[in-house]
Amino acid sequence: MTKKRKFLLTTVLLCWTLTSFTQPAYHLQKMQREQLGRGVVAVKGNDGEVYVTWRLLTEEGVNTAFDVYRNGVKLNAEPLTEGGTFFVDKNPLHADAIYEVKGGKCNGRWTLRRDEDTDYIATPIDKPQGGTTPDGRTYAYTANDASIGDVDGDGEYELFLKWEPTNARDNSQTGYTGNVLIDCYKIRSQGERLWRIDLGRNIRAGAHYTQFMVYDFDGDGRAELMVKTADGTIDGQGNTIGDSSKDWRCHDRNKRQGRILDGPEYLSVFEGATGRVLQTVDYIPSRGNIRAWGDDYGNRSDRFLAGIGYLDGIHPSAIFCRGYYTRTAISTWDWDGHELKSRWTFDTNEKRWKNYAGQGNHNLRMADVDGDGCDEITYGSMCVDNDGGGLYNTGFGHGDAIHLVPAPADGKLYIWDCHENKRDGVDFRNAATGRVVFQNKSAMDVGRCMAADIDPTSPGYELWSVADPHIYNMKGEIVRESVNGRGTCNFGIWWDGDLLRELLDHESIMKYNWQENRFDLLKRLEGCRFNNSTKSNPCLSADILGDWREEIITRTEDSNELRIYVSPYPTEYRLPCLEEDIPYRLSVASENTAYNQPPEPARYIGEDSLQNKE
Numbered sequence: 001m002t003k004k005r006k007f008l009l010t011t012v013l014l015c016w017t018l019t020s021f022t023q024p025a026y027h028l029q030k031m032q033r034e035q036l037g038r039g040v041v042a043v044k045g046n047d048g049e050v051y052v053t054w055r056l057l058t059e060e061g062v063n064t065a066f067d068v069y070r071n072g073v074k075l076n077a078e079p080l081t082e083g084g085t086f087f088v089d090k091n092p093l094h095a096d097a098i099y100e101v102k103g104g105k106c107n108g109r110w111t112l113r114r115d116e117d118t119d120y121i122a123t124p125i126d127k128p129q130g131g132t133t134p135d136g137r138t139y140a141y142t143a144n145d146a147s148i149g150d151v152d153g154d155g156e157y158e159l160f161l162k163w164e165p166t167n168a169r170d171n172s173q174t175g176y177t178g179n180v181l182i183d184c185y186k187i188r189s190q191g192e193r194l195w196r197i198d199l200g201r202n203i204r205a206g207a208h209y210t211q212f213m214v215y216d217f218d219g220d221g222r223a224e225l226m227v228k229t230a231d232g233t234i235d236g237q238g239n240t241i242g243d244s245s246k247d248w249r250c251h252d253r254n255k256r257q258g259r260i261l262d263g264p265e266y267l268s269v270f271e272g273a274t275g276r277v278l279q280t281v282d283y284i285p286s287r288g289n290i291r292a293w294g295d296d297y298g299n300r301s302d303r304f305l306a307g308i309g310y311l312d313g314i315h316p317s318a319i320f321c322r323g324y325y326t327r328t329a330i331s332t333w334d335w336d337g338h339e340l341k342s343r344w345t346f347d348t349n350e351k352r353w354k355n356y357a358g359q360g361n362h363n364l365r366m367a368d369v370d371g372d373g374c375d376e377i378t379y380g381s382m383c384v385d386n387d388g389g390g391l392y393n394t395g396f397g398h399g400d401a402i403h404l405v406p407a408p409a410d411g412k413l414y415i416w417d418c419h420e421n422k423r424d425g426v427d428f429r430n431a432a433t434g435r436v437v438f439q440n441k442s443a444m445d446v447g448r449c450m451a452a453d454i455d456p457t458s459p460g461y462e463l464w465s466v467a468d469p470h471i472y473n474m475k476g477e478i479v480r481e482s483v484n485g486r487g488t489c490n491f492g493i494w495w496d497g498d499l500l501r502e503l504l505d506h507e508s509i510m511k512y513n514w515q516e517n518r519f520d521l522l523k524r525l526e527g528c529r530f531n532n533s534t535k536s537n538p539c540l541s542a543d544i545l546g547d548w549r550e551e552i553i554t555r556t557e558d559s560n561e562l563r564i565y566v567s568p569y570p571t572e573y574r575l576p577c578l579e580e581d582i583p584y585r586l587s588v589a590s591e592n593t594a595y596n597q598p599p600e601p602a603r604y605i606g607e608d609s610l611q612n613k614e
Contacts, residue, residue, distance in 0.1 A: 037155025038108025236275015324360020
C-alpha cells in the first residue's frame with residue numbers, strides 16, 4: 001500500500017469511526033445500547049491456514065493496537081495497528097488451540113478444536129421430532145429464521161432459532177400446521193441448547209404468523225425475547241401460558257380448516273437466558289371482527305409484522321403490527337424489566353389515518369429518517385413518526401421488498417421500494433418526506449428489488465429490480481444496461497476484502513463484475529439449504545462476530561446442524577462492528593419478519609468514498 005493511500009485510508013476510516021458509525025442525531029450518552037465484546041473467532045482455510053478475526057468497537061481508535069496469541073504465545077512480531085482486524089496464522093498447530101486477541105477496551109478468545117477442518121463454524125442443533133395433525137397427516141421440522149441476542153451479559157451473542165414444521169402455511173392456504181418452536185443456543189459452546197419454547201397449537205405456522213423480537217429491552221445487559229403467544233404456549237421452563245385445554249383451531253373442512261380465528265391472543269416477554277415467561281398481556285391490535293381486515297377467513301387479519309425502534313431516542317421499544325393489505329394497525333411496547341407497557345397504537349380505522357390503509361409491505365424498516373433523534377417506522381409505502389402519527393404516505397400500496405439507502409455525500413436516507421399493483425413498479429424516495437426522486441412504473445408485479453454499492457465506477461448505491469434488466473444510480477440514471485443474468489434481488493452481504501457489497505441468494509455468494517457486466521459466483525455453500533421457498537433466505541446474515549464483514553448462518557439440508565460461514569478474505573479496511581450502527585442492528589433484529597430483508601446501515605459504506613478523496 002502506498003503512503004498516500006495509507007494516509008487516505010486512515011483518514012477515511014477515522015472519519016467513519018468518529019461520525020459515520022455513530023448516530024449523531026441520537027442521544028448517544030443516554031441510549032440503552034449493547035455492550036459488545038471482542039467477538040474473536042478462528043476458522044480454518046482451505047490451504048490449512050487459520051484465519052483469526054475480531055471486532056473493532058466504535059469507541060476505539062482506528063489505530064488501536066492488537067496482539068494475537070495462540071495457546072499463550074504471541075504470533076505477531078509487532079503490534080497490529082494497520083489493516084483490518086484479521087490475522088492469518090500460517091503455521092497452525094495440529095491440536096486444539098486457544099486464540100486470544102488482546103488490546104483496546106477488552107480482550108477475547110476462541111477455542112479451535114483439532115477436529116475442525118471446515119471453513120465454517122459447525123453448530124449442532126436439536127432437531128425436534130415431527131408429529132401428526134388432526135386430519136392424520138404427518139410433518140417434520142426444518143430450521144428456519146434466526147436472531148441474535150446477548151442473554152448472559154458477556155458481550156457475545158447467543159443464537160435464537162425458529163423451528164418451522166414442514167406443513168407451514170401461507171395465510172392464503174387452508175390446513176393444519178404443526179407447532180412452532182423457538183430455541184436458544186450458545187454459539188461458543190458447540191451448540192449448547194439453553195431452552196426451547198413451544199408456541200402451541202393455537203399459533204399457526206407460516207412466514208406471516210410468528211415474528212420474534214430479540215433485544216435488550218430493559219437495559220440490564222441481557223437480551224429478552226418478545227413474541228405473539230396463545231393458550232397452550234409453553235415457556236422454556238415448562239410453564240404454560242393461558243389455558244392449555246383450549247383448541248381454537250377451526251376443524252371444518254372448508255377454507256377455514258386449521259386457522260385460528262377465535263380465542264385470546266397474547267404478547268409475551270421471555271427471559272433470554274432461561275426462556276422463562278416474564279409477563280403476558282393481551283396482543284394489540286386484536287383481531288376483533290376478522291371481516292374488518294378484508295376477508296372472512298383470516299387471510300388479511302393474520303398478516304403480522306414486528307420490529308424494534310428507539311422511539312424516544314433513548315429506549316428500545318418493541319413494535320408489533322397487524323395488517324397491510326387493507327386495515328393497518330401498529331402497536332408499540334416498552335419493557336422496563338418489570339412491566340410491559342403500551343406506548344401508542346397507530347390504526348387506519350381512525351378517521352385521520354384512513355388513507356394510510358393498504359400501504360404496508362411484508363417487511364418494514366426502522367431508522368431516524370427526519371433527524372429528530374428518534375426512530376420512525378417505514379411501513380411499505382407509508383411512514384409513521386416516532387410519536388405514532390402519520391409522517392407521509394405515497395399511496396403506492398403494498399410491496400414485497402424495501403431497502404434503506406444512505407447517501408454518500410450528505411448522509412440523507414432514502415427508500416427503494418417495489419410494488420405489487422402492476423402499476424407503480426419501483427420508487428426511490430426521500431425517507432423523511434416521501435418525495436419521489438425517481439420512479440420506474442411497471443405493468444408487472446415487481447416482487448423484488450435490491451440496493452447496494454456494487455459498482456466502484458458509479459458513486460453511491462446502485463439500484464435494480466426484477467422489473468427490468470438495468471442498473472440505476474441514485475439519480476435514476478441507467479448505470480448498466482441489460483445486465484447478464486440480471487443478478488439477484490435478494491440479499492446483500494459484505495464478504496470479500498473491499499467495500500463493495502456482494503450478493504447472497506440460493507446458497508450462493510455472487511459479486512458484480514462491472515468490467516463484464518455480469519454477476520460472478522464467489523462461493524457455493526455446499527450441503528446447505530436456504531429457507532422460505534422462493535424467498536431463499538439464510539437463517540440469518542449479519543455481522544455477528546469477527547470483523548465488520550457479515551457472517552452467513554444457514555442450516556444443512558437435513559437441519560441437523562447450523563453452519564456459520566466467516567469471510568476468509570483478508571482486508572485492509574478497519575471498520576467498527578456494523579451492529580453498533582443502530583439502524584443496522586434494528587434491521588438484524590427484524591430480519592426474521594415475514595419476507596426477510598438484508599440488514600442495512602444508516603451510514604454509507606462504499607468503495608467510492610475512498611476514491612473520492614484521492
